[in-house]
Amino acid sequence: MLDIKRAGHSTLTTPDLEKMIDYFTRIVGLSLAAREKNRAILATKSGLEAIVLERGGVAEAPRLSLQVAPGSDLGEVASRLKKAGLKSERRSDITPGIGEALAFTDPKGTTIEVFSDFNFAPEDNTFAGVMPIKFGHIAYQCPDVKGIVKFYCGVLGFRVSDWRSDFFAFLRCSRDHHTVNFLRNDKTAIHHVAFEVRDWSDIKRACDLLARNDIKLTWGPIRHIIGHNIAVYHKNPDGTVIEFFTDLDQMHDEELGYFEPRPWHQDRPQRPKVWGDDTPSNWWGPMSHGSPQHAQALAQPAAAPVHHGLQGAAVKNGARKPAVAQARAKQAQKRSRASRKSRRG
Numbered sequence: 001m002l003d004i005k006r007a008g009h010s011t012l013t014t015p016d017l018e019k020m021i022d023y024f025t026r027i028v029g030l031s032l033a034a035r036e037k038n039r040a041i042l043a044t045k046s047g048l049e050a051i052v053l054e055r056g057g058v059a060e061a062p063r064l065s066l067q068v069a070p071g072s073d074l075g076e077v078a079s080r081l082k083k084a085g086l087k088s089e090r091r092s093d094i095t096p097g098i099g100e101a102l103a104f105t106d107p108k109g110t111t112i113e114v115f116s117d118f119n120f121a122p123e124d125n126t127f128a129g130v131m132p133i134k135f136g137h138i139a140y141q142c143p144d145v146k147g148i149v150k151f152y153c154g155v156l157g158f159r160v161s162d163w164r165s166d167f168f169a170f171l172r173c174s175r176d177h178h179t180v181n182f183l184r185n186d187k188t189a190i191h192h193v194a195f196e197v198r199d200w201s202d203i204k205r206a207c208d209l210l211a212r213n214d215i216k217l218t219w220g221p222i223r224h225i226i227g228h229n230i231a232v233y234h235k236n237p238d239g240t241v242i243e244f245f246t247d248l249d250q251m252h253d254e255e256l257g258y259f260e261p262r263p264w265h266q267d268r269p270q271r272p273k274v275w276g277d278d279t280p281s282n283w284w285g286p287m288s289h290g291s292p293q294h295a296q297a298l299a300q301p302a303a304a305p306v307h308h309g310l311q312g313a314a315v316k317n318g319a320r321k322p323a324v325a326q327a328r329a330k331q332a333q334k335r336s337r338a339s340r341k342s343r344r345g
């Protein structure tokens, strides 16, 4: 088994490279670390490579780089992968910062590029865009979530932080509650890419900046329950959902096995667990607990964004527990009517 320490960068293909470079530099606030004819490497202002853009027919996320401990022997990593039945190949200079990497394919078809050492991109002291502190996590949709979780935990060394029922998994490789997410869906695709910002004031600044550039939020601001991050979502020019978040749950000590206590936690201690199918998507935003919208969304789960900002989240075999969901919707409507009546009265 490997011991992945963190995510490096995600490679995104795009039909319009120039437009996406403009978006990632001017709106997201990444720095253009290198530009080639059909490719651009973007880093945080502090020099962590975060996104590689490549010209392509459609918007996809074909590769993900992951770091093992600095100084690790990639030959030895290859042997471990071989023992797990995986064929890997050495690749050089995959980005200006990563000279050597080991590439192999995960079960859903994403190329994983493991590296041990990297160089920071040149310092960029200019101020533009949201300026996240790092590439936080990437969420994928795929049909076999249990299978991919087994691979990421058993081969790459990730740990399960939380499950929503049996169709949405949150995996960590560091203190962060999740660095990869897997959501069950019939097709395999990117779900969203998330960048961490410093604090709540940067979330507010991001909202203002997006609005000023006529980019509407698709969800948020909210505080999630699973992971407890404060988050806002929008779509980039290619239609990919982008999240800015802060305040994500942290597990500082794996042996203690709980997330650092926070006032908004449901459990004391807050340990990794399976959250119920009807856990509200968030605490205080749209579709939070008990709102008519949330209950309505639960009544129509296949088409409703009730799960962690999921537009059209897949639900195998259609609606989940429709009778329960419909009962909730009725209750919520009743509460809403009663509340309107009492306001009138």
Ligand SMILES: [Fe+2]
Binding pocket: 137, 139, 192, 194, 243
């Ligand atoms: Fe997310």
